[in-house]
Amino acid sequence: MAENKKVSSVVIRRLPRYYRYLGDLLSAGTKRISSKELSELMNVTASQIRQDFNCFGGFGQQGYGYNVEYLYNEISDLLGIRKGRTMVIVGTGNLGMSIAGYANFKKRGFSIIGLFDHNPQLYGKEINGVKIQPVTDLESFLTSHNVDIAVLTMPKESVREVLPIIKGRVKGIWNFSHTEIPQDSALSVENVHLSDSLMTLSCKIARNELKNK
Amino acid sequence: MAENKKVSSVVIRRLPRYYRYLGDLLSAGTKRISSKELSELMNVTASQIRQDFNCFGGFGQQGYGYNVEYLYNEISDLLGIRKGRTMVIVGTGNLGMSIAGYANFKKRGFSIIGLFDHNPQLYGKEINGVKIQPVTDLESFLTSHNVDIAVLTMPKESVREVLPIIKGRVKGIWNFSHTEIPQDSALSVENVHLSDSLMTLSCKIARNELKNK
Incomplete structure (x- = not known):
């Protein structure tokens, strides 16, 4: 091994x-x-x-x-994916839905077992067989299920409220919430800033523009 | 400078x-x-x-x-963003919509000026004042507008069809289509694989699990 x-x-x-x-x-x-x-x-x-x-x-x-x-x-x-990883998504806006709907994750051993949102109009809506639940049910869900990863696709402002619920109950956070969550020995974190990648692209273009002047 | x-x-x-x-x-x-x-x-x-x-x-x-x-x-x-960059999004599924709706891009100098999709049911739908158009109109749009960046948020299979239209008409591609587009001196590319970041997170967790055994 x-x-x-x-x-x-x-x-x-x-x-x-x-x-x-x-x-x-x-x-x-x-x-x-x-x-x-x-x-x-x-x-x-x-x-x-x-x-x-x-x-x-x-x-x-x-x-x-x-x-x-x-x-x-x-x-x-x-990569620790042969045995499989379970995930919940907190925030089912466009980005959360796009992650929930991405079939390849399952193929790679990542199963989405819970979806949570603050919007009552979404409660009960099903994506790939998983129902959207209120964020207020997140704590009891994490206590009664074995969840490896919490995916945060909600606004920055909601992170402060959700973080204490998640800490100690998952092994890792995949964070898209435009804020940086620090990691420690008990909690692994990947902070994703999509705009960083867009700015890097813009930088490459600027350098090409200079070269081709 | x-x-x-x-x-x-x-x-x-x-x-x-x-x-x-x-x-x-x-x-x-x-x-x-x-x-x-x-x-x-x-x-x-x-x-x-x-x-x-x-x-x-x-x-x-x-x-x-x-x-x-x-x-x-x-x-x-x-980063080449002081003078501003124009973008079009090709593929207005959940991911494309999430990018189209992200207010901070504008604040950082990135303006979305065109939205394109294959789904006729979406044509004419407006996001932040920009209407979704058929992909068949992309070529004429790129010819008549000054577009810096094409954001590809459509399935892998559609990239082959769209790439020849885009090449030579934009300066950069921000590619989310689960395929790798090579860059050259005339075309800058950022290939984004969200699942790579998820796998890196899983790897960090696996290493923590070993340490805490």
Whole structure:
């Protein structure tokens, strides 16, 4: 098992992309792939691939390349998704609904088991077999169910109210609420700021504009 | 002007976060801040802040700290958002609607001037004063309007059809379509894979689970 090996946080950030590409290769029936072939496919250097895979014991065989299924399973273990993760979504506006409706999460081991909102008009509405409940029922739901991840897709202002309910009852927060939640040893956090990615794009464009002047 | 200074792509990735924090400080009326104060606020080291700001000529004065407004404007220039960017959204499902409805983009200089979808039931529907149009009208719209960025929030399968229409008519693509669009010198691309961030969160949780065993 790869789980007890040390992998740097830089490599961890790259794992999901490897996971996606290896999953596609596996679905296409590819058994083995060389670092060179994978590097062309993914547009990264072969030496980075070799270094990254060495980190968690994915050693290719000279002339044979990597065993795709083995690597895929090792990375699944590192990502902690082979055993599956349960999630609740708090805030069922457009963004929450878009996450709730994304079929690929289930395929990757993430099950949405609860949906919560403040809007009474939404209570009882069903998405993929899960009913929207009032946020006031969140605490009892988290107590009676085993929930790994809370997805926060509500406005910034509501986070202060919901955070004390969530803390100690989930293992991680996937936070889209335009505020930064600090993580600690008991609670993992991914703060997503979509606008950061848009600003990075704008920066790339500005640099291209300068170059092509 | 900061635009012609060389800033590494690692620093570029960090600029949007600085921009957010400096914007908040500016709104709060803060005139000057030391790297130490900013480092505590942002939870990064003061030396990283000093290094990053030095990259684009944001030199703090010993004992006085940084001029917040000056830094904010320098970073705005680097991000290419002071002059404003125009965008169209192609795909007005839940994710597209959530982006179309996000008020902060406008505040940061990004104006959504066109919305496009394949679903005839949505044609004419208005979001923040912009009407949804058929995708078949996209080409003529891009020809008659100055559009900087195309936001792709449609399914993977539709990208093949839309990409040739977009290429050469916009400067950048903000891509949410679960496929990777390669960038070149004429077209900047940000490929967003929300599930990568979810998998990274799962990985952090797995490592905490191991530590706390």
